[in-house]
Amino acid sequence: MYVLINIIGILVVLALAYVSSLDRKKIKLWPIAVMVVLQFIVTWLMLTTTIGGTIIKGVAAFFVFLIDSALEGVAFIVPDLVPQDGSGTMFFIGVLLPIIFIVAFFDILTYFGIMPLLINVIGWILSKLTGTPRFESFFAAQVMFLGNNEALAVTRDQISKMSDKRLLSMCMMGMSCVSASVLGAYMTLLDPKYVLTAIPLNALGALIMSSLIVPYTVSKEEDVVYKPSKAERKNFFDVISTSMLTGGKMALIIAAMLVGFTALIACINGILGIFNDSLTLEYLFSLIFAPLAFLMGVEWTEALKIARFMGEKLATNEFVAMTNLKDVLGTLKPHSQAVISTFLVSFCNFSTIGIILGSVQALFGSEKSAYVAKYTWRLLLAGILVSCLTAMVVGLFVH
Template identity: 50%
Template structure:
């Protein structure tokens, strides 16, 4: 029964996005079907085969090694803290970002990361038959993050029309940066994190194609490649990367502290009107229909719905920290669905990040396309997370 409900949930998500699309007649269904088939194959490979499990294990081991390297640097600066049996969130999940950002920038400097992006982006473009730039952008987001990926294609963004600009904004809601993965792994199972990452990339393309279908001519379907003149020397690159990583740590820390405190204050106010009323309970009721459609039982559906609301209102770190404390008491299907849904940047603050990026990279007239379509960005981010969770849920019971 719950398996069938999960299938219905996947169909409902697609139907809701279709109803939200202002240009239903322009939707290209062949790329959507191709992407869905490819996603099912990826999910089956990752979760249903020994080879897939082996691949996930190796990727997980690689990131564990990265975190262990980062921990040595943290231990040098904070030896007494790292010697404790339990390490605070700031030291275990946030500070490693400094090294991981630097490591990924080193891969970019030596051309390894651009090569991966080029090959995977080409493959997705061939499978989906969607524009090359959008296909490559989905892969850039996976490794670099949304704001960094937007900066890479800034010259091309300046000349594309507003419809395509909106497409990149819609896709940016579902991004995940490789530099953040280590922080996720300290809180939730790696298997579902690494399965969610490629699914989110493909679903970002799929949902954007439904919400904002565009036609791109062959002459406009080109990729911007940064010139060698833009490349800095190696030591300047890694030094700047460390500063960027530290800035990310501070920003995430500020957001986590601020949003958790804001939630506590809001819960205090709500408690004055009704005893026991919290923002988490309100969100659990709002998102509960979608949680039930992911094949979850009553109690688990309400809890996952609560996590959905926390993620949307605050960020995935707050929700993952909550989920981490409940992993021991939840069944595999619930853990898989919840972890997959949380593995993305889709929340209100991400809209601000995207708008700010457009403002800094483009003129005010072009960046206004984001402000005018906030609801579409929210629909895109939530739909991608729900679709990825529904697909993963079909393979884990």
């Protein structure tokens, strides 16, 4: 039964994107169909085959190694707070502080051209398979690994020469991005196989939603990918020191957001409790998102519980939702675990819209920012639909 409901859910998600399109006449259905099929293939490969299992175990082990290495650095500063067996560490120590090293590690890979090569290869393959423009495919590959700020910043020279519609499309993709620097943190809170499956599905989903909501045609002359010159490369030690400072700021920002949003939810619940003891923000979220959870194939008995975390992610951020989900994840059915875990793996929330608009303002000026701001609700809708599509596709393969 859940398979039929999941399929209906996928069709509903695609229909909502179609209805929200800026120009339905320009939508090319064949590339979209190809990308949906690719999502099925990727999910089947990652979750049901030996090759996929080996990939997941290898990548997960690699991130465990990175986190263990990071904890060596943390232990040098606060040895009493890092147990030698790696167990029982506080969230800030065991999840957030390792981000400092992981950011630096991936920036080193970028400095030596390893990450750009990987992104270029994936972007080229996506472009050939899906028929989408090269730069859009390249950008979709970037959002698999970079934050929305970084993805826009590193391609700013080329995007600045593009049409407003193409810029809007990039911003929509940015709503579904993650950052390689937080993948280790995600994997301490969720099953790594769902984290690693969601990342490529989100990239394909971002291309699908942008193709439906902001369709346009790119000429051969415009269909190029910008390559930074050697002169733009910074000194290696500048890169490392800047990366570590960036990682430190990121850890503190995430910690501040978690403290602030958790306290805000508690405050709101306290106010709501004045009117009704059982009325909470989580309950309101569950009512709003329960129909979407049901369309993911979640049994109605668990739909309200799943919907709560969907709403938390949207209103706060994925870390708040993941942290709260971790405590009850084991009580959920496998299908419910799969769909909510994959739904949470992206930066799609209200604050991300502000981050993207701020980045556009800083990188491309007020006129571009004003244009993107006109379609704020479409940015949010695109991000939600990508997360829903990812969860629904994964749900087809998990009983």
